[in-house]
Structures are given as C-alpha cells and as structure tokens.
Amino acid sequence: MYNINYNQTEKYSEMFKALSNPYRLKIFLYLATHCRPGELSTNDEMRYTVGELGEDLEIAQSTVSHHLKELRQSGLIRMERKSKNVECWVEQETLDFMTAFFEVTQD
Amino acid sequence: MYNINYNQTEKYSEMFKALSNPYRLKIFLYLATHCRPGELSTNDEMRYTVGELGEDLEIAQSTVSHHLKELRQSGLIRMERKSKNVECWVEQETLDFMTAFFEVTQD
DNA sequence: ATTATACATCGACATATTTCGAATTATATC
DNA sequence: GATATAATTCGAAATATGTCGATGTATAAT
Numbered sequence: 001m002y003n004i005n006y007n008q009t010e011k012y013s014e015m016f017k018a019l020s021n022p023y024r025l026k027i028f029l030y031l032a033t034h035c036r037p038g039e040l041s042t043n044d045e046m047r048y049t050v051g052e053l054g055e056d057l058e059i060a061q062s063t064v065s066h067h068l069k070e071l072r073q074s075g076l077i078r079m080e081r082k083s084k085n086v087e088c089w090v091e092q093e094t095l096d097f098m099t100a101f102f103e104v105t106q107d
Numbered sequence: 108m109y110n111i112n113y114n115q116t117e118k119y120s121e122m123f124k125a126l127s128n129p130y131r132l133k134i135f136l137y138l139a140t141h142c143r144p145g146e147l148s149t150n151d152e153m154r155y156t157v158g159e160l161g162e163d164l165e166i167a168q169s170t171v172s173h174h175l176k177e178l179r180q181s182g183l184i185r186m187e188r189k190s191k192n193v194e195c196w197v198e199q200e201t202l203d204f205m206t207a208f209f210e211v212t213q214d
Numbered sequence: 215a216t217t218a219t220a221c222a223t224c225g226a227c228a229t230a231t232t233t234c235g236a237a238t239t240a241t242a243t244c
Numbered sequence: 245g246a247t248a249t250a251a252t253t254c255g256a257a258a259t260a261t262g263t264c265g266a267t268g269t270a271t272a273a274t
Contacts, residue, residue, distance in 0.1 A: 009132050009133060010129065013126065013127055013129050013132045016123045016124075016126040016132070019119070020123040021120065021262080025119060025120045025123070026116060029212070033211070049220080050222090051219090059263095060263075061222095061264090062222080062223085062224095062263080062265075063262080064221095065221060066222090066223090066262085066263080069222085081221090081271090083271065083272070084218095084219060084221085084271050084272060085219095085220065085221085086220075086221060099206075102202060102206045104136075104139075104140070105136070105140070130232090130233095156251090157251060157252090158249090158250060167233075167234050167235085168234090168251075169233085169235075169236090169251085169252080169253085170232085170234060172251060172252055174232095188241085188251090190242070190250095191242060193250080193251060
C-alpha cells in the first residue's frame with residue numbers, strides 16, 4: 001500500500017475536467033504546442049490572444065472566452081491583459097504537476 | 108509550429124473526462140497505487156473486485172459499477188469476471204499513452 | 215466625447231452527468 | 245430447482261455543462 005496525496009485529488013479532478021471538453025483540449029494543445037522550445041512564456045511571441053484562438057480554432061468568441069476562463073481557473077493557463085487584448089499561455093508549473101500525477105501511478 | 112497528433116485528441120478528452128469525476132479519480136488512484144512494484148496486473152493479488160472498491164471507498168455499489176464502466180470504456184482500466192466477482196485493474200498501456208500527452212506539451 | 219476593437223458576462227435553451235434504490239441478470243452452493 | 249451472493253441495468257430526479265447571440269465593459273484612437 002502506497003501513500004498518495006489524496007488531498008490533491010480535488011485539484012487533479014478539476015484539471016482533468018478542464019481538459020475533458022474537446023474545445024478546451026484543443027485550445028490548451030494549441031497553446032502548448034505553439035510554445036517553441038527555448039522560448040519562455042514571458043515572451044510575447046508565444047502568447048495568443050483570445051481573438052486569435054477563436055479565429056484559428058474556429059470557435060465562437062464568447063465560447064472561447066468561457067472556456068479560457070475555465071482553463072485559467074483550473075490553473076492550466078494564465079491570462080494577462082495587454083492593452084486591448086488579453087494574452088494567454090500555458091502555466092508550466094501546472095504541467096509539471098500533471099506530469100507528476102502519472103509518475104505516481106507508475107510502479 | 109509543431110506536429111501533434113490531433114487525431115488523438117478525442118481519445119484524450121475521453122480519458123480526461125473519465126478522470127474528472129472525483130469518485131472515478133479515487134477509484135482509479137486506488138487501483139493504481141495498490142499495484143505494488145514488481146507485481147504484474149495479471150497477478151490476482153493486485154486486482155480489486157467491484158464490491159471491494161465500493162466498501163473501501165464507501166461508494167454505493169451501483170455507483171461504483173457505473174463509474175467502473177466509464178473507466179473501462181475510456182480504456183483506463185480493465186475488468187474480468189472471475190466466478191461471482193468482477194476483478195478490476197489499471198491498463199498500463201493507457202497510462203503510458205497519458206504520460207505521452209504531457210511529454211508532447213513539454214518543450 | 216465618439217467611435218472602434220477586444221473581451222467578458224448574461225440569458226436561455228438543449229443536452230449530459232451524477233447518484234442511488236429497485237429490479238434484473240449471472241454465477242455458485244446446497 | 246431454490247437460495248445466496250455479486251454485479252449490471254433501469255428509472256428518475258437533481259444538478260451541471262455546453263453553446264452562442266445579445267449585451268455590457270474596458271481600452272485605444274480620432
């Protein structure tokens with residue numbers, strides 16, 4: 001019998017829920033895979049605005065906004081207003097947290 | 108811009124949905140963490156029956172059955188009838204598939 | 215101040231999920 | 245065959261989620 005941090009299961013289930021919706025998963029993957037290696041998420045080049053995501057992924061604007069909010073609340077992405085736009089990018093720490101989950105399940 | 112297997116996003120969102128429910132996540136973690144290293148899932152010792160899961164996790168029996176079905180359909184666990192009981196265990200291949208997801212999001 | 219652009223929130227409807235007791239099915243025992 | 249045990253399916257009610265047009269709000273430009 002092994003210790004697992006059962007306190008964190010709520011957090012994990014929230015993040016899994018965030019990724020369970022096809023639109024949200026697509027948005028998340030789009031952000032994650034457009035982060036070129038070596039570049040930091042602090043670099044404007046690899047952030048996407050709400051509008052860009054809607055256009056690129058062909059999702060209604062209000063729907064994108066709604067889903068981004070959920071992704072943000074679960075901790076998977078971060079958002080920051082930059083003048084008229086709101087920029088979005090993945091939260092690396094949360095990714096590491098997720099990766100840890102599947103390490104716990106190994107051996 | 109990086110290749111990602113967008114064909115597999117449906118499968119991934121299904122698995123994430125399976126883990127998004129607190130009960131299902133607990134069941135899955137219970138199965139996963141009670142697999143002691145070195146033992147194979149083909150070993151009866153580390154399988155759990157539907158009834159055991161319900162008792163140990165204090166979930167109504169029909170609820171457990173329902174959630175196990177969803178975990179199985181998403182490919183996260185396997186089930187096999189053994190006389191009166193149905194034994195459950197995690198599907199290692201699917202775990203690897205999940206782990207791969209977060210490797211894709213890295214770098 | 216007016217106008218334009220980008221995003222968030224609201225409202226509303228449709229659909230899906232969750233949960234568990236009750237009824238049903240499968241298997242074993244006597 | 246009758247009974248007991250284990251699990252699935254059914255039914256039903258409550259709750260949650262998904263979607264998007266319409267409306268509201270924040271910022272910038274003129």
